[in-house]
Amino acid sequence: MSDAIDGTRLRERFDDFNEIGATERGGVNRPSLSAANREARDRLVEWFEAAGLEVTVDEMGNLFGRRAGADESLAPVLFGSHVDSQYNGGRYDGVLGVLGALEVVESLNDEGLETERPLEVVAWSNEEGVRFQPDMLGSGVFAGVFDVEYAYDRTDKDGNRFGDELEGIGYRGEQPCEPRDLHCYFELHVEQGPYLDEAGLSIGVVEGVYGFSWMNAAFEGSADHAGPTPMHLRHDALVATSDVVQAVRRIAGTEGEDLVGTVGSIDAHPNSINVIPERVEFTVDVRSYDNAVVEAAVERIREEIEWAAEREDVTWEFEEIMRIDADPFADECVETVERAAQAVVGEDFRRIVSGAGHDANYLNTLCPTSMIFVPSVDGISHVEEEFTEWADVVDGVEVLRRAVLEKANE
Amino acid sequence: MSDAIDGTRLRERFDDFNEIGATERGGVNRPSLSAANREARDRLVEWFEAAGLEVTVDEMGNLFGRRAGADESLAPVLFGSHVDSQYNGGRYDGVLGVLGALEVVESLNDEGLETERPLEVVAWSNEEGVRFQPDMLGSGVFAGVFDVEYAYDRTDKDGNRFGDELEGIGYRGEQPCEPRDLHCYFELHVEQGPYLDEAGLSIGVVEGVYGFSWMNAAFEGSADHAGPTPMHLRHDALVATSDVVQAVRRIAGTEGEDLVGTVGSIDAHPNSINVIPERVEFTVDVRSYDNAVVEAAVERIREEIEWAAEREDVTWEFEEIMRIDADPFADECVETVERAAQAVVGEDFRRIVSGAGHDANYLNTLCPTSMIFVPSVDGISHVEEEFTEWADVVDGVEVLRRAVLEKANE
Numbered sequence: 001m002s003d004a005i006d007g008t009r010l011r012e013r014f015d016d017f018n019e020i021g022a023t024e025r026g027g028v029n030r031p032s033l034s035a036a037n038r039e040a041r042d043r044l045v046e047w048f049e050a051a052g053l054e055v056t057v058d059e060m061g062n063l064f065g066r067r068a069g070a071d072e073s074l075a076p077v078l079f080g081s082h083v084d085s086q087y088n089g090g091r092y093d094g095v096l097g098v099l100g101a102l103e104v105v106e107s108l109n110d111e112g113l114e115t116e117r118p119l120e121v122v123a124w125s126n127e128e129g130v131r132f133q134p135d136m137l138g139s140g141v142f143a144g145v146f147d148v149e150y151a152y153d154r155t156d157k158d159g160n161r162f163g164d165e166l167e168g169i170g171y172r173g174e175q176p177c178e179p180r181d182l183h184c185y186f187e188l189h190v191e192q193g194p195y196l197d198e199a200g201l202s203i204g205v206v207e208g209v210y211g212f213s214w215m216n217a218a219f220e221g222s223a224d225h226a227g228p229t230p231m232h233l234r235h236d237a238l239v240a241t242s243d244v245v246q247a248v249r250r251i252a253g254t255e256g257e258d259l260v261g262t263v264g265s266i267d268a269h270p271n272s273i274n275v276i277p278e279r280v281e282f283t284v285d286v287r288s289y290d291n292a293v294v295e296a297a298v299e300r301i302r303e304e305i306e307w308a309a310e311r312e313d314v315t316w317e318f319e320e321i322m323r324i325d326a327d328p329f330a331d332e333c334v335e336t337v338e339r340a341a342q343a344v345v346g347e348d349f350r351r352i353v354s355g356a357g358h359d360a361n362y363l364n365t366l367c368p369t370s371m372i373f374v375p376s377v378d379g380i381s382h383v384e385e386e387f388t389e390w391a392d393v394v395d396g397v398e399v400l401r402r403a404v405l406e407k408a409n410e
Numbered sequence: 411m412s413d414a415i416d417g418t419r420l421r422e423r424f425d426d427f428n429e430i431g432a433t434e435r436g437g438v439n440r441p442s443l444s445a446a447n448r449e450a451r452d453r454l455v456e457w458f459e460a461a462g463l464e465v466t467v468d469e470m471g472n473l474f475g476r477r478a479g480a481d482e483s484l485a486p487v488l489f490g491s492h493v494d495s496q497y498n499g500g501r502y503d504g505v506l507g508v509l510g511a512l513e514v515v516e517s518l519n520d521e522g523l524e525t526e527r528p529l530e531v532v533a534w535s536n537e538e539g540v541r542f543q544p545d546m547l548g549s550g551v552f553a554g555v556f557d558v559e560y561a562y563d564r565t566d567k568d569g570n571r572f573g574d575e576l577e578g579i580g581y582r583g584e585q586p587c588e589p590r591d592l593h594c595y596f597e598l599h600v601e602q603g604p605y606l607d608e609a610g611l612s613i614g615v616v617e618g619v620y621g622f623s624w625m626n627a628a629f630e631g632s633a634d635h636a637g638p639t640p641m642h643l644r645h646d647a648l649v650a651t652s653d654v655v656q657a658v659r660r661i662a663g664t665e666g667e668d669l670v671g672t673v674g675s676i677d678a679h680p681n682s683i684n685v686i687p688e689r690v691e692f693t694v695d696v697r698s699y700d701n702a703v704v705e706a707a708v709e710r711i712r713e714e715i716e717w718a719a720e721r722e723d724v725t726w727e728f729e730e731i732m733r734i735d736a737d738p739f740a741d742e743c744v745e746t747v748e749r750a751a752q753a754v755v756g757e758d759f760r761r762i763v764s765g766a767g768h769d770a771n772y773l774n775t776l777c778p779t780s781m782i783f784v785p786s787v788d789g790i791s792h793v794e795e796e797f798t799e800w801a802d803v804v805d806g807v808e809v810l811r812r813a814v815l816e817k818a819n820e
Binding site: 191192193198210223228236239241246253260261262264265266268272274275277283287356379380381383 | 601602603604605608620622624633634635636637638639640641643646648649651652653655656659662663670671672673674675676677678681682683684685686687693695697764765766767789790791792793
C-alpha cells in the first residue's frame with residue numbers, strides 16, 4: 001500500500017543494522033553506550049551522511065541528521081526515535097523510528113523533493129534506562145528536564161559514569177543539548193502492547209500517553225511461629241498484601257475503562273517457610289489517560305491498604321513516589337498523523353493512547369508532537385521475541401513520510 | 411502452690427545463667443556452639459557436679475547429668491531441654507527445661523530422697539537450628555534419625571563445620587550418641603504460642619505435636635509492561651499467588667478446627683515496579699494434630715493452585731517437600747503429667763498440642779514421652795521480649811518434679 005518509501009531498501013538496512021549486537025535467539029543486545037551501541041551509532045552516521053544529511057552530535061550524544069529546507073530560517077520538523085536496546089531486547093523497539101526516519105529522507109531524495117522547512121532525523125541517547133537511570137535521559141536533557149551534569153553523573157551498576165562512558169565511545173559531542181525552536185516532532189514506534197494486534201489493525205494514531213502513579217507501601221505485623229500461632233491471633237503482613245493485590249486487580253476492572261493497575265514488586269521478611277510474614281513491602285503502578293481516574297485509583301488503593309491493615313491488625317505505610325499527568329499530544333499533529341494513516345491504510349487504523357513513556361513525551365513539552373504505532377504481535381516487547389509484520393512496518397514508515405511532508409510544507 | 415522445689419534458688423540460677431550472652435533488650439544471644447553457648451555449658455557442668463550429678467558429654471555435645479537410683483540396673487528417667495538460643499532470643503526457651511530439671515534434682519537432694527530408678531538431666535545440642543540446620547540435631551542423632559558424620563558436616567553460613575566448632579568449644583565428648591534404654595522422657599518448655607496465656611491457665615499437659623506439610627509452589631505468566639498491557643490480557647503470577655494466600659487463610663478457617671496455614675516465603679521475578687510479575691515462587695506450611703486434616707488441606711491447596719492458575723492463565727508448579735505425621739505422646743506419660751498438674755494447680759491446666767517441634771519428638775521414638783508447657787505471655791517466643799510469669803515457671807517445675815518422681819519409682 002506504500003507510495004513512495006522503498007520497503008526493500010528499508011528491509012535491507014533493518015537486517016543489516018540488526019546484525020550489530022545480534023543475539024542467538026533473534027534479538028539484539030545494544031544497551032546504552034555499549035560497544036554495540038557505538039557500532040550502531042557509527043552505522044547511523046555513515047548512512048546519514050550517505051543520504052546527504054548534515055550530522056551533529058550534542059553533548060548528550062543525541063545524534064541529529066539535518067536536511068536543508070527551502071527556507072532555512074524556519075523551524076525544522078524533527079522525527080526519529082532511539083537505537084539503544086534493552087539487555088537482550090527486540091529488533092524493532094526504537095530502531096524502526098530511526099531507520100524509518102532515514103528511509104523518509106531517502107525517499108524524498110529519490111523524488112528530488114525539497115521541503116519548505118528543514119528536516120531533522122534524530123536518534124536519542126539512553127532511552128531504555130536499563131543501564132543508566134532514568135530512562136529517556138537524552139530527550140529529557142534536550143527538553144530541559146535534567147541538566148547535563150546530572151545526566152553525566154548517572155552511574156551504571158559497576159559505578160561507570162554516563163559522561164565518561166559517552167566520552168569513551170566517542171559520542172560526547174560539542175553541540176549544547178538544550179531546548180531549541182522546533183516546528184513539530186513525530187515518532188514511529190512499535191506499540192509494545194496488544195491493542196492493535198488484537199484488533200487486527202496496522203496503524204495506531206497516538207493521541208497521547210497515559211498518566212501514572214507509582215506507590216510504595218508496606219504492612220508490618222508479627223513474625224510468629226507458623227505452628228503454634230492460631231489463625232485468629234495472627235498479624236500476617238502477606239495476607240494483608242494479598243488483599244491489596246486483589247483490590248488492585250478489582251479496581252482496575254471497575255474504576256475506569258482504561259485504568260490498569262499492577263503490583264510489580266514484593267519483598268517479605270523474614271521470608272521463611274515456618275514464620276508468619278512480619279513485614280511485606282510492595283509497589284503499585286496505576287495508569288490511565290484520565291488524570292481524575294488515576295487520582296481516584298490512588299485514593300482507593302490507599303483506602304484498601306488501610307482496610308487490609310485493619311482487617312489483619314497490622315500497621316501500614318503508604319507513599320506515592322511519583323505522579324505523572326497524562327500527556328495529550330497536540331491535536332494538530334494527531335490529526336496530521338490521522339490524515340496520513342487514512343491515506344495509507346484507509347480504515348485500518350485506530351486512535352490509541354500509549355501506556356508506556358517515550359522520548360515523544362519530553363518533545364511534547366517543546367513543540368507539537370504525535371506518534372505513530374505499528375502493532376507488536378501478541379503485545380510482546382522488550383524481549384528477543386518482539387515482532388512486527390513487515391507490511392505494517394512499511395505502512396508505518398509511509399504514514400511517517402506523509403505526516404512529515406504535510407508539516408514540512410506549512 | 412509449689413511443694414518441694416525452691417523457687418528462690420531457681421530464680422537466682424535463672425538470672426545468673428541468663429547473664430551469659432545477655433542482650434541489652436533483656437534477651438540472650440547464645441546460638442549453638444558460640445562462645446556464650448560454651449560458657450553456658452561450662453556453667454551447667456559446674457552446677458550439675460555441685461548437685462552431685464555424674465556428668466557425661468556425648469560425641470554430639472549432648473550433656474547428661476546422672477543421679478544414681480536404688481536399682482542401677484533399671485532404665486533411667488530422662489528429663490531436660492536445651493540451652494542454645496535463637497540469635498537475640500528469649501531467656502525462657504529451653505533454659506527453663508534444663509534449669510528446671512536441675513532444680514528437681516536439687517529438691518530431691520534437699521529431701522534426701524532416693525528414687526528406684528536413676529535420673530538423668532539432659533541439655534541437648536543444637537535445638538534451635540539457627541546456625542546449623544536442621545534443628546534438633548543433638549536429639550535427632552541420639553534417636554538414630556541422623557548419623558554423627560552427617561551432623562558433623564553441617565556448616566554455618568560462614569562454612570564452619572558443626573564437628574569442628576563442637577571440638578573448638580571443647581564439647582565433642584567421647585560417649586557414643588546413640589539410642590539407649592530409657593524408661594521415659596519429660597520436657598518442660600514455654601508454650602511459644604498463646605493458648606495458655608489467652609485462657610489464663612498455668613500449665614499445659616502436652617498430648618503430642620502437630621503434624622505438618624511443607625509445600626513449594628510457583629506460578630509463571632508473562633513479564634509484560636505494566637503500562638500498555640490491558641487487564642484482560644495479563645498473566646500475572648502475583649495475582650494468582652494472592653489467590654492462594656487468600657485460600658490458605660480461608661482453608662485454615664474452615665477445613666479443621668486446629669488447622670493452621672501459612673504462606674511464609676514469597677519471591678517474585680523480575681520484581682520491578684512497572685513490569686507484571688512473570689514468576690512467583692512461594693511456600694505453604696499447614697499443620698494439624700489430625701493427619702487426615704493435613705492431607706485434605708494439602709489436596710485442597712493443590713486444587714486452589716490449579717484454579718488460580720486457570721483463572722489467570724498461568725502455568726503452575728507444586729511440590730510437597732516435607733510431610734511429618736502428628737506425633738501423639740504416650741498416654742501413660744501424658745497421664746502422669748496430668749496427675750502432677752492436678753496436684754499442683756488444680757483445675758488451672760489444660761491438655762494441649764504443640765504446634766512447634768521439640769527434642770521430645772525424637773525422644774518419643776525411643777521411649778514414652780510427654781511435655782509440660784508453661785504460658786508464653788502474648789504467645790511471644792524466639793524474641794527478646796519472650797516472658798513467662800515466675801509463678802507459672804515454679805508451677806511448671808513442680809509438675810516436672812512430680813511427674814519424674816512418679817515414673818522414677820515405677
